[in-house]
Amino acid sequence: MKPFRIRLTLILMILLGVLGLAAALTMGQIFKSSHIQTLEDNMVREIRLLETTFDFRSTGTSGKPSEDIFKYYSQEAHEIGNLTDSRVTFIEKDGTVIGDSESDPHAMNNHMDREEIRAASTTGVGSAIRYSATLDKNMLYVAAPVQAGNVFNGYIRLSMSLEAVEIGVRNAWTVMGISLLVLFLVAAVVSYRVASGLTKPLEHITVVANRISRLDYGARVKLERRDEIGELGKAIDNMADSLEKQLKIIRDNEDLLQSVLANMTGGMLMVNSLGNVALVNRFAEEVLGVTSKRLTGKSYHELKRHYELTKLLGEGLRRKERIHDEQTLYDPEPRLIQIDGVPMFEDDDTYRGMLFLIQDISNIRRLERMRSEFVANVSHELKTPIAAVKGFAETLLGGGVQDEQTSRAFLQIIYDESERLNRLIGDILELSKIESKRSPLNFSPIHLQPFFDTIREMLNSSAAKKNITMEMNVPEEMFMEADEDRLRQIFVNLISNAVNYTQDGGKVRLTVEEKVSENGEERILFHVRDTGMGIPKKDLPRIFERFYRVDKARSRISGGTGLGLSIVKHLVDLHHGTVTVESEVNIGTTFTVNLPLLQEDEPDI
Structure with missing residues (x-):
């Protein structure tokens, strides 16, 4: 049981006990008073009855009463006392006792100073309760004046022991004590029930409130x-x-x-006015090489391995104004980041700290560099054939060549360079169109065997000039879903490259096989193998870049633009596939194209 319930139970028990005890005391007093009052009333009636029925004898008009008077009234008092079970006393007007049922009147003092006599002389009836040393008990005394003509003029006093009253009161107290004990027990039960009824819901409310306070x-x-x-x-x-x-x-x-x-594709770092890091998002964690758990709540100086960055953060906190900067982080690869710092103020201009936005601009700068390189490469590639055309045309126009055979050779060079220029421009436009996705793919079922037969016919003459054997192992009943024109462009580029970079008498082989991926998707693998000069390992990661050539001199002789493999890579990506290369110098090269058998519908945007 809870302390509060105990206290409340005790309080209720004490309250009910006090009320019960007060009620018992009141009832006991009322009980005693009512019994005494009843006795008084009865004794007054008996006195009045004696006044009218008793045979009074004259005590004389003056002087001391005779012995006969003392004897008569004492004897009568004794008889009346036996009848009424009380003590009877006859007293003269001056207080002299002339008869008593229990004592010798000669030995008794004058009773004029007794309380009941004084009260009777003034009010007509007097009563008093006092202890009787003779009887060793409390006595009730009632006196009233009595006058019987000229015979008797005095007081009759009756006294009765209060032992019966006290016994009755004690019995009443016993009953009331037992009742009080029962009441106390009942009060204890009731108090407990009442306290429980009050405290249990309060305790339950307290428990619930504590649970709510614990979230x-x-x-x-x-x-x-x-x-x-x-x-x-x-x-x-x-x-x-x-x-x-x-x-x-x-x-x-x-x-x-x-x-x-x-x-967010950008980093966010929030530093409060005390210089402690308040927020680090995931991108900032990756860029800075830290974890939010380790950095949050600590000083920004924890980024001490990025010294220049911490200097910039401190400068922003000190200046409390916008800042902008670019820095290179090494973690471990170099990464160029752009940092914008914004001060944070509340409505009352209270300074809260700085919010730093971090952007990784490495790819942007790399693309800008690639764009610059692309423009430079395009300019260089265009300049070479244009210079050749211009030079040979000027020679012919100047009349410096009279020989018809030499003139035809110059014209052939002009024609070849213009064709090369035309292919270069066409490839640039094609690559731009593919990258910008301005030419959507039209997927349809393709029967692969006749598809590659047409490619063989297109490239047979080029292979025959170099005595190169072309083999195409394509299952007869294999179909796939793709854009036929773009698929042709992919394999014409790959197979023509294989023919161009294979020495005379070499071999080019195409094999096609079906495969199921780990996620259960059906895919088709195309392998284009040649026995050419091969590609050095250092050049393999870059061969799909625009204008990248392993052997620039050989590329110019073969008429390549340096954009073919870049176009292949983009077209394979558009078909949701992959292209890889394996090569060994002077042994040969294998390009593997992995494409899905069926193309998924593009989601509507």
């Missing part, structure tokens, strides 16, 4: 009561409902904010 907002009181405690329980339940709704909104907003921060 358990699902806790509810659920009291089915119509009193104030029930209203309190409902108020707490309503408060918990409101808190739970507000917490859900806060958590949803926090989850949304965390999702936004985690999926």
Whole structure:
């Protein structure tokens, strides 16, 4: 049982005990008073009865009463006392006792100063309760004036022991004590029940309130009561409902904010006015090579391995104004980042710190560099055939060549260079169109065997000039879904490259096989193998770059533009496939194209 319930039970028990005891005392006093009053009334009636029926004898008009008077009244008092079970005393007007049922009147003092006599002389009836040393008990004395003509003028006093009254009171106290004990036990049970009825719901409410304070907002009181405690329980339940709704909104907003921060393509680093890191998102963790758990709440100087960055952060915190800078981080590869710092102020212009936005611009700079290189390469590639055309044309126009055979040779060179220039421009336009996705693919079923037969016919003459054997192993009933024109462009580029870079008398082989990927998707593998000069390992990672050539002199002789493999790579990507290369110098090269058997529908955007 809880201390509060114990205290409340004790308080109720004490309160009920005090009330019961007070009631018992009151009842006992009333009981005693009523019994004494009844005795007094009875004794007054007996005195009045004696006044009218007793045979009074004259005590004389003056002087001391005779012995006969003393004897007569004492004898009569004794007889009346036996009849009434009380003590009877006859007293003269001056207080002299002339007869008593239990004592010798000669030995008794004058009773004029007795309380009951004085009261009787003034009010007509007097009573008193006092202890009798003779009888060793409390006695009730009642006196009243009596006058019987000229015979007797004095007082008759009756006294009676209060032992019977006291016994009755003691019996009453015994009954009331037992009743009080029973009442106390009942009060204890009732008090406990009442205290439990009050404290149990309060204890339950306290437990629920503590659970809510510990962020358990699902806790509810659920009291089915119509009193104030029930209203309190409902108020707490309503408060918990409101808190739970507000917490859900806060958590949803926090989850949304965390999702936004985690999926941002830029980094975010928040440093408060004290220089401690308050927020680091996932991208910033990756860029800076730290974890949010290790950095949050600590000084920004923890980024000490990025010395220049910490200097910039400190400068932003000190200046409290926007900053912008670019820095290179080494972790371990060099990474170029752009940092924008924004000061944070509240409505009352209180400075909260700085928010630093971090962007990885390595790819942007790399693309800018590639764009510059592309422009330079295009300019260089265009300049070479144009210079050749211009030079030979000027020679012919100047009349410096009179020989017809030499003139025809010059014209052939002009024609070849113009063709090369035309192919170069065409490839550049084609690559631009593919990269910008201005030419959508039209997927349709393709029967591969006749498809590659047409490619063989296209390239047979080039292979025959170099006495190169072309083999194409294509299953007869194999179909796939692709854009036929783009697929032809892929394999014409790959097979023509294999023919161009294979020495005379070599071999070029195409094999096609079906394969099921790990996720159960059906795919087709195309292998284009040659026995040519091969590609050095250092050049393999770059062969799909635009204008990259392993052997520039050989490329010019073969009429290559340096864009063929880049176009192949883009077209394979558009078909949701991959292209890889394996090569050994002076042994040969193998290009492998991995394409899905069926193309998935592009989602609507």
